[in-house]
Amino acid sequence: MQHHPQGARKSHSRRLLLTEIRRTGPVARIDLASRTGISRASVTTITADLLHEGLIEEVARKDPTPEQTRGRPRVDLKLRGAAHLVAGLKIANRAVSVALVDFEGALLGQREAPLPRPVNDARNLAEQLGQILDQALDGIGRTRGDLSAIGIGISGIVDAHRGFVYWSPSLVSRNLPFGQILTETLGKPVYLDNDTNLVALAEQSFGLGRGIDDFIVVTIESGVGMGIVLNGHLYRGTRGCGAEFGHTKVHLDGALCRCGQRGCLEAYVADYALLREAAISEPDQHPRPDEQRIEALLRAARNGQPTASSIVARAGRMFSMGLANLVNIFDPQLIILSGERMQLDHLYASEVIAAMRSSIVQIDKPPPEVMIHKWGDLMWAKGAAAFALGGVIETAIANGKPT
C-alpha cells in the first residue's frame, strides 16, 4: 500500500477545515484555528487554496462582538453556494421526488413525478430517474452537465459504501450494484443509500438534528425505519443492514411479518398489520383500496369504536415498547419521529410517548427529548442531496483542486 504523508496531512487539514466551515456556517479564520487545532498559518494557507478553488468565500461578519467593531471589518468564511450543484432523488412507491441543492445546501429547485410501476428493472428505473431529473433541472434553467453529484435514496437494504442493493421493494432483482448502474446511466457520480438513512442526514443537515451529536430518527411510513447519528456521524453498520428497527422483534413467535419472520415491530404497527386485524373483526363487504380501509379504521378508532380502538391502541403500545428499547440501548439526546403521513397520529400520540418514558430505565434525570417532525417527500430528497454534498466534499478534499 502506498502512503503519501504530505498529501495525507494536507487532506487531513482540508477535511477538518471544510467540515468545520460546513458545520458552523460563517466562521472567522481564528475560530477555525482554535476549533480544529490547526495552526493559524496553516489555516491561512489552506483557506487561501479553498478560496482560490472557489469552494469557500468571504463574507462580512454580520454581528461583530464589541471589541471587533473598531478597526477594519472582520470577515468570516463560508461555503460558496455556486461552487457545486447537486441533485437528491427519493424513489418512493409510485413517485420520484427531486431536490436541487447548491454547495451551501440551499434548495434551488424541486419536482415530484409519478413512477408508473412500483417494481422496476434496474436499468429501466435508472433511465426513468434520468428523465425526471432532467425535467427538474430544466425547471431552473440548468442541465445534467451542471451537476457535481447525485444522491439517491431507495427503500430496502443497501450497502452505501459500495452502492450495493441487497434487496429493494422498488427493484425486480436482488443483489445489484445499483449505484454503479445509476452512475453509468446518469453519467454523474451517484451516492446511493437506504432512504431512512437519508432522512437522518436531512435532519442533521437541515432539520431538528442540527448540532446534536447523538440522535435517532424513526420514520413511520408504510413500514417503520430508523436512522442513527452517533458522535455526529451516520451509523450504517458493518454490512449495510443495521438500523432495521421495523424488524426488531417485539413478541417471540408473534404476528407474521411481510419479511417472513414473526413478531417484528412492523407486523404490529404497519398498515398491513392494522388491516389484517380489521379484516378479521369486520370483513370488508366492498373491496376498497388499502388507503381507504386504513382511513376508515383510524376514523372508527377516533370515534371510539371498541374494536378499532383496540387495534390502534395495541399498535401504539407495541411502538412505544420498541421506542423504549431504543432509548435503553442508545440513551440518545433526542428522538425524532419523522414522517409525512398525518393520519398516523395514533403513533405520535402523547400516550405512546408517555408509555415509552415509563418503560425505560428510570434515573433521576429527564428522559431523552422526543420531537415530532412531519414533512413531505421533499425531505427524503433533500437528505439524498445532503449525502451527495458529502460526497462532493470528500472529492474536493481528496483532489485538493476544484472538481
Next chain:
Amino acid sequence: MQHHPQGARKSHSRRLLLTEIRRTGPVARIDLASRTGISRASVTTITADLLHEGLIEEVARKDPTPEQTRGRPRVDLKLRGAAHLVAGLKIANRAVSVALVDFEGALLGQREAPLPRPVNDARNLAEQLGQILDQALDGIGRTRGDLSAIGIGISGIVDAHRGFVYWSPSLVSRNLPFGQILTETLGKPVYLDNDTNLVALAEQSFGLGRGIDDFIVVTIESGVGMGIVLNGHLYRGTRGCGAEFGHTKVHLDGALCRCGQRGCLEAYVADYALLREAAISEPDQHPRPDEQRIEALLRAARNGQPTASSIVARAGRMFSMGLANLVNIFDPQLIILSGERMQLDHLYASEVIAAMRSSIVQIDKPPPEVMIHKWGDLMWAKGAAAFALGGVIETAIANGKPT
C-alpha cells in the same frame, strides 16, 4: 471561552500519535506519519518529546521487511511500560478484584478479596477498596504512591464522564458523586464506570475485540449487561444509561422484573427468573441457597426433565430474540458473549445462536460472527485498568509533560 490554537494543535497531534502507538504496538515513525496524516517533521519532533518524557521508547524492529535488512537497523516506537502504573478494581457482589497494569497494559499483579457486605455506605466501601488495593500493591512491592490512576467498575447506572452513580446494587444511597468520593478517599485520580462498559474496554484492549471497529459485548452474570464499541470507541450514551440490554423489553406487559417494570429480558433469563418458574412447578421442600437451586434446575434440564427443559429453553429463546434485535439495530462485525459462569451453557448454546441468526434480517451475506469468551473476575478488573490507562493518556496529552 479561551482558546490556545498552538496548544490545541500540539495536543491534537500528540493525541493522534500516542493513540496510534498504543493501538498498533511497535510502529515505525514513517508509518506513524502516513497513518495519522501528521508530517514526518512533526512526528519526529513530537515523538522526541514523548521519548524525553519517558512515555514511549525505541525498540529494534523484530521482523524487518526484505528491503529494510540492509543499512542501519530500523527502530520502532512503543509505549514504555514503566512510564505509569495503574490499578483496575471490580466491585462484585461479595468480592473485589484488583489488577495492577503497567503503561503498556502488561499485568503486573492481581488480587481477589472478599467484600463482607454486598451493599455498602459509599465512604466505607471506598475505604475497604483502599485496603484491598494496598494489599495488592504490597504483593508486587509497590505502594499507592506509585499509582498514576485507578479505574473502578461497579454494577448499576453510572455517568462515567462525571463519575456519578445514579444507582448501584453495591451502594446504600442513590445519586452519589462516587467517583469524587473515591478520588478523595484513595488519594489518586479515579475513573469510575459501569462494569459492563469496562468488559467491553477489556475486550478491546486485551481480548477478542482488538482491532475491531464495531462490536458488541453481552455479559451474562446474575443479570444481562452490554457494552457497545462503535468506530473504535466505547459508546456510553448521553446520560450514561445506554446499553441497558437486560432491560430492553421482549414481551409487552410480560414477566415482572427486579427493576419494577414488566417484560425485561432479565425477567426471562436471569437466575431469579429461572428460579421463579422452578419454584412454581416444583416447590422446594428444603430451603437451599439460590446457587444450589440454579445448579439443580440446569442439571435437571440437561437430563431432559421436561419442566426444567422448558424453563431453560424459553430463557434461551428470549435471549436469542434479544440478540437478534441487537444485530438488526447495530449490524456489528462481531458479538462477544462474555461471562465467567460456566453453567450458563444454555445461553451460549448453538441452538440459541442459530435462532438468533434466523431472526435477523436476511441478506445474501454472512451474519455477524458470535464468539464466546469465558473468563473470571480478573477480566473486569483488567477492563477497569484499561479505563484508567485511557485517563492517564488523556492527562499526558493535555499536560505535554510527564504526569
